[in-house]
Structures are given as C-alpha cells and as structure tokens.
Amino acid sequence: MTITPSPAAEAVGLTGARKVYGTGAQAVTALDELTLAFPQGTFTAVMGPSGSGKSTLLQCAAGLDRLTSGAVRVGGVDLGGLNEQRRTVLRRERIGFVFQSFNLVASLTAAQNVELPLRLAGRRPAAAAVRAALAEVGLADRATHRPAELSGGQQQRVAIARALITRPDVVFADEPTGALDTAASREVLGLLRAAVDGHGQTVVMVTHDPVAASYADEVVFLRDGRIADRLGGAAQVPGRAEQIAGLMARLEQR
Amino acid sequence: MIALAAVRGRAASLAGTFAGLTLGVALIAMALLVHVSAQPRTPQRLAAAPVLVHGPVAPDAAGVGSGVRPWTGSDAAALAGRLAGLPGVAAAVPDRSFYAQLVIGGEPVGDAEDAGAGHGWSSAALGAYPLVEGVAPAAAGQVAADVATGLAVGARTTLLTAGGPAEVIVTGLVGGPGVYVSDAEAARLSPGVPVIGLLLRDGADPAGAAAAARDVATGAVVATGEQRAALEPVQQAKTRWLGTQLLIAMASLAVFVTVFVVASTFALNVAQRRRELGLLRTVGATPRQIRRFVLGEAMLVGAAGGVAGALLGTAAAGPAGGLLVRWGLAEPGLEVRPQLLPVLAAVAVGVGVALVGAYAAGRRAAKVPPMDALREASVEARAMGPGRWLLGGGALLLGGFLAIRTAAAAADERVNSALFAAMALTAAAALLAPVLVPPLVRLVSWPLRGARGAGPMLVRAESLTAARRTAATAAPVIATVGFAVLLSGMVSTMREAYPAGQAAKLAGITVAVPDGTPGLTEAAAGGRAVLPTRVYANGLSIAAFGTATAPVSVAADVADALGVRVGDTLSVVFADGNAERLTIAKLTPDGQVDDDLILPRELVRRHDPSALAGAVIGVDAAAPAGLPGVEVLDAKAYADRESSEDTRLLWLFATVLIALSVGYTGIAVVNTMAMSAESRRPDLAVLRRAGATPRQTLRYAAAEALLVVALGTGLGLAVTIPPLLGMAGGLAEEVGVPVALRLHWPVLVATVLATAAVAVAATLTATRRASAHRSG
C-alpha cells in the first residue's frame, strides 16, 4: 500500500449504487441510487429500520455481492471490472468482514479460524501472531476450542480477531454486537475503535443500537435504500447515544 | 489443512463415501488379481516337453480364442525328423489330439465337453505319463487307458471315435488322463499335426535347443516355458473368456456404482455445507481454492478407501477365484497370488473415481456465493445448472440410443449392451432428478393433500423446496432398484424367450443330441448332420460348418475380417493341414451365431475325420437306438436342454451382479439417508420447539424417507424399462416368436422392501442421534 492515509482519501466509495433482488412483480429495490464514501481511517455506523438495505449496502461495498447498477471502488479499484477470482483476492487483501452470526467454520479451532485468511492467501501464519490476535480479543486460552465449545460472544470475538489479523484497510461489521451483553459489546466496539485509532483502518458497522453507533465518527441513516440522514461530529461524547436515538426515532416515525 | 480438518470434522458423513470406495477398490483389485492369475497355462499333458514347436497361432474372428494352424502328417514327420537330429534333442514327437471316449457299462466316461481326449501313444511321453501296467497300443483295436478309469489290462470295451463305436482291447494303463491309441491309428483319426514336442537329453539347455529348432522350423513358432501356454485347449480359453466377462461386468459395475455413490454423496455434502463454503468465500477463499478443498477431500477419502480396498480385495481374491472355479468359469487349479501391479492399478482407479465423482460437486461448491454464509435459512437457489441439464440430457440420449441398439445387438453382446443402457439411464435419472422430483412428489403425495395433520404438509414442503437434496438422496435408490430389476428381468425374459423360440421352430420334430459326449458320431448322426470344424485362412482361425447342400458362404463380418467378397477365391487350411481353394458363393447377414463359414459336408469330413456333429434335427426316433452317447428328445425337452446351461450362467451373472450392486447401493442409501437426516437437525429443533413430540418428529423423518424411496423406485423402474424392451425386441427378432418383457417380481418386491427398510432404519437412527445432541 503506497497510498498515504489522509482523512480525505476514500477507502470505499459507492456511486449511484442500485441493488434489485428478484425480478418482475417480486422485485425488491434494496439500494436505490445510493452515493456514499467511507473516508480512510474513519469509523462509520450505518443505521436504519429493518429492511432498509443496511446489510445489502455492506455486502455490495465489500464485494461479496454485485450491484445491479452503479459502481463500487475499494482503495480506488472499481470492483465491477473484476472477475470473481480477482475480486476475491482483492477482498482477501483489503477487506475484513464480521457477521452477526455464523462466522466460524465449525470444524476448525478458534486459532485455525483466525489464521484462515492468511492460509487462503498462501501465507504461513506465525503462531505468535495468531496467539497475539486471540489475546487481543481476550481469548488466548481458547485457541484450541472449536466454535461449538465457545459462547456466542466469544465466537464473535474470534471473528473479529480473524477480520483484523490481516490488518485490512477496511473492516465491515454487520451487527457485530447484536447478540452480546453490554460488557461484551463494549469490548468488541473498543476493538473496532482501536483498529481505527491505533492502525488507521477504516470500519463500517451496521447496528440498531444507538450506544454502539455512538462509537462511530459518522452515522449514516438509511431508509428504503436511500440515505435519509447523516450525523457527523465527535465520537463517544456524552449525550451522543441519546442524540442518535432521537434521530432514529424520527426516522422510523416518518 | 482445511480439507484435512473438514475430513476430520465430518468423519461420520464421509464414512459412507469411504465404505463405497473401499468396496469399489476391493472389487476392482479382486477382479484384476483373479484375471491376471487366470492366464493361459501350458497344458499338463505337454508340460514334460521343454520345447514345443507349433504352427502359427491364429486368432478367431470374434477375438474370443485362437487356433494353431496344423501341418500335414507328412510335413510334420519330415520336420520332426529334422528336429530329432538337433543337438540335445532326445526325441521330437508329433502330437495329435482327436475325439476318443471310452464307454464303460454302456455309458461314455470322462469329460463330456472334451473333444480332444484321444492321442497317439507317443504323446504320453510329452506329459511324462508313465505306462503303469501292460504294454503300449501297437495296432488298431488296442488302447491304453487312464488307470483312473478302473479298467484292467486285457479288458474288452467300447471306444467312441468320430466314426462311431468300436470294440477295443485295453493293452495298457497310463498314469495320466486321456485315451491313447497306436500312432498309426492316431494318424488315421487326425492326419494333421498342430504341435511337435521336443524331449531333451539330460542336462540339455531348453533355450539352446529352442534356438536350434528355430533355424530348422522356419515359419513355425518355437515355444519354451510360459510361451507354451498358447497351446491350451479351446475349451479352456472359452471358460476363461466367460470368467473374464463376469469379471469385466463386475469391475465396470464397481466403477460405475462408485462414481455414482461418490458423486451423490459429495453433491449432498456440498448442498449441506453451503453456509460453510460461503463463509470460506467471505474470508477470502477463491472459487478455485474451494474447488480444490472439495477435490482434496475426495483425494483423502479416495486414498484411505483405496488402501483399505486394496487389502480387502487382496484378501478376497483367493476365495473369489475358488468360486469362479466352482461355477465353471475358471479352470480347476487356479491359484490367485497377491501381486502389486493390479492392486496399485485398482487403488489408482479408486482415487481417480473419487475425483471424478467429486468433480461436479467441486464445481458447484466453487459457485456458492459468499452471501450464502449470511442467509439464515439455507434454501437452495436454482435446482439445475446448465451443466447438469447438458450432462443429464446427454446421458438420457446415450441411454436411449443404447437401449435401441440393444434390440439390434448380437446375442452375446445383448446383455452388456442392456447393462450399459441402464447405467446411462440411471445416471440421466439421477442428474435430471431435481426437475423430476417436484412433479413426482406432488403426484405421490396427492392423496394426502387434504390431510389434517402437520406431517403431510411438512414432508411435502421439505421434499419440494429441497429438490436437489431430495434428488441426491433418491439417487442410490434409483440405482439399487434399477439394477436389481434390470438384471433379474433380463434373465426372466431370456429364460422365456429361448425355449419358446426353439420349441416353436422345432414343433413336432424329434432331435438327437449328445448324451455324455461332446458331440454325435457319424454312426449316430447319419450322413446328414451339420459338421463343425476349424479352418485357417488369411491368418484367422474360423469356425466352419459342413452342411449337405449349401454353397460356400461366409458371414458378412467374417468376410470383412478375411477381406473377401462374393466370387473371390479363398485358400483354406483344414484340420489335416491340407489347403483347398474355395470360391465364395454367398455372404450371410450378421447377427446369427455360429455360422462363420459354411462348407460342403463331404469336404469337411474328408479333411477332418474326427469332426463331431452337434445335434441332428428331425431324426427318426428309432434310428440311433442302442448307440452309446446319443439321446433322442422332443422339441420342448430339446429347447429346455439347450437353454439350461445358458440360463444357469445368466442366473449366475445376474445373481452376482445384483448382490454386488444392491449391497453396494444399499450402503449409499444408508449414507445419504443418514446425512440428509443429520442436516435436518436445526429444522427438527425448530419443530420440537413448535410443539412436535419426539415420536412425531421420528414419524415425519420416516415418512420423508419413504417418500424418497417411492420416488427412487419409480425412477428406477423407469430406467430399466427401455433396456428391457430393447432386449425383448432383440430376442423376438432372433428367436422368431413374440417375446414379452418379463419382470422378476420376487426380486423386485424384495429389493424395494429391503431398500425401504434400510432407508427408514438409517433415517430413524440418524434422527434420534441428531435430536439427542444439543440442537442448533
């Protein structure tokens, strides 16, 4: 990576993004001519009512799914011009992904799950690095456990360790705290915040929780596949969560 | 790492693939080991001659066996004279074989199939058979008999030769099989000499003698050691050919069923792991890497199954050889020795088959979009890709073509043609099942449509939405039912057809047939019966038939092999070593067996004094009365007798193949049912939470299994009907009476019931185990 991280540079950008599921009478427009950029080294929260297109936005921005029309750029590269193979390699190099659930390969241990992206890229994972990544999420002693032997929150943290181990430019997280209690949520959010502040990575997170959203530098509100509102300002300041909750409530009323 | 971990993590679901591969490799290894062990051997009666000199070996037009072109008696004598003068050679013995059979107490004794048990006395030395008692036969009317016959020196008895019965006196007893007459008498019965055996002086080197013999006997084959096996009797080559047919059928069935089992299990596997595969894609696995994981997994299972199969196959080869001998499909004395090369070949085939079977699944796995990891409910997207349509359609066309070709195939190719047609159609049914399943499910479950309970609704919905999984689960059932019904139906149809055809042709006619002998003598047959013999022309050994009236005619395919047309002259060497120039007057169309070359009867008799007639049709029942070795039958009895040996062999083939394929696909049924039940675990948990009792969930699972068996049975029947119809059509053409398609109901019903029982048992076990786990 030779691009110097300056706040202005865009890590991921969408232009005129449209995503239509299904055809004919069953067609659902999940993203409607959406234009949005996530600047490098920032933490963005995406909020909105259920079915507003948040997950779709994340998946398309991460190159996991293709847009119906419009363009996605990751680190300046237009994903539309790449085939599946090249897209996967780009994703592997630049993007980490954390889902709400079903994050881990059931037959692999926690450590093996974490080193998976490295192995897929044909690199030999250093045992120390894997240990460090697990230690960072507080699971150093669970390295040899399989997902079935971990709690939901622990699985979530393993997934975050995996998303971060390759130090990707962008981390997408779809409701990473949905299944966690307050303490575990705070830990996970702290990890994502640290990725932004400590390593200059870019984080885009979908959430329904105003408290979680208050960790972000910017909150984007979606409705019917369009941007309904945006909130900038400083992250984690007192009263921010309440402010976000207010905006959400207004959005849902309209 | 991932493939390995995946194998470890899902050992249970791979057990079926492993078992299938193990069995497949074991079968192939066993078939190969038996096959290489059953190679031709030097006949015991020539084993004491280290060097054998014989005429060129000519293959027959059909490629089943071969024959040795004989010399005339005088050429052989001259050659033997020259060979006897070579250094190290003690004697050069012209060896003759002809029909000779002793009659003791009015009954012909010895091997009823052996038309070459008679030899000149000097031949006894070639097997080092000692004269146990008495003196050697020196004149006509004298014989030396095998001590095992229990005859005494000086006994008077009857000797059957091609001319008919004659009174003889036993002058000596030999410590080996065969009937020995004086050399002069042998030369009269068999003027031609196919082989000259060289007996060496003590300490002489066979290789040196052979080299010297090669200089003297130009144009002849000089064989030492293993090479002498080319002189095995035709009967033995035929036995081996039959055995090889069974082994080939077994091995090809093993390959097909293994590919089938592996392909359907891996397809199911991939369908069930969509979420995991999608997850791998999201963390950066490329489609190519995913394909390699699946193939890597297949490779691991293939290698493990290959090694296990190699051991099992090697262990089973000995007993299998013994069985073949007992069934008359291999020569007694067959010794199956473990050998590395055939076993390695079987393992390679096993791994290759695993890869081929997993290939389509791997391709499909690579197409799983990363998004599938994110979907809560894993409902399959498209049931059929274009590749599957293409393959399925191709298999269907091929199967249809083969079924039609079955009707036109020659008698001895019909069974295999029908088998291949059924294989192609089975593959087509399995490939196209995802589109066939929904309408069939609707049809089968139609009567339950209005039912009140949740069960029918659930079962229907599940089989319909997961058409692909239902199809994969039904695939082994299709194969099981298909093969059992096809093979048993084939035998039932043929068993009806042949006797019916023969009886119709011969209605009201009596037939004289051999009784304990390989054929009818001139005395029994009269001057009218067809005389079979073997002739040599243009490098081929040809089955020729002497008939009273017909002009010289050649079967069309043999004419092609010989490169002759109507009006051409053909130089033919007869059993006595003499050549005749014949003008081809007619070509007979293909498709009828045993009439490669038709010659005037008297010409055959002139050149082959030991030719035996097969059967005489339309004899006066009283004519051969009192003659040994002949029996007179009416049309029905004759037809039954004729087909009984064929039927026995057919049943044998069918039984072995049914047992194989059913046992084999049974494993696949257990496997896919268990896997399918395993994958329903989350659904079961939901059902239980929604208020289903454990008994109810088990009932749903069992009902689903039964539905799948019903589907598979329907499709299995559908794939067998075209080949069976083709076969019935071909038979009707051949035997000239209408032949109805016959199913073997007991086998059919038993197979379906057994499959259903196995499927339900496997499903219930897996379901019970699944619900005992923590759900989720």
Ligand SMILES: Nc1ncnc2c1ncn2[C@@H]1O[C@H](COP(=O)(O)OP(=O)(O)OP(=O)(O)O)[C@@H](O)[C@H]1O
């Ligand atoms: N695979 C699909 N096929 C058809 N429609 C889909 C598919 N995935 C999503 N949709 C539809 O697209 C719209 C947006 O879905 P999306 O999952 O992006 O919503 P979301 O904002 O993430 O909702 P939630 O907060 O409930 O997760 C919804 O109306 C949904 O029904």
Ligand SMILES: [Mg+2]
């Ligand atoms: Mg969502």
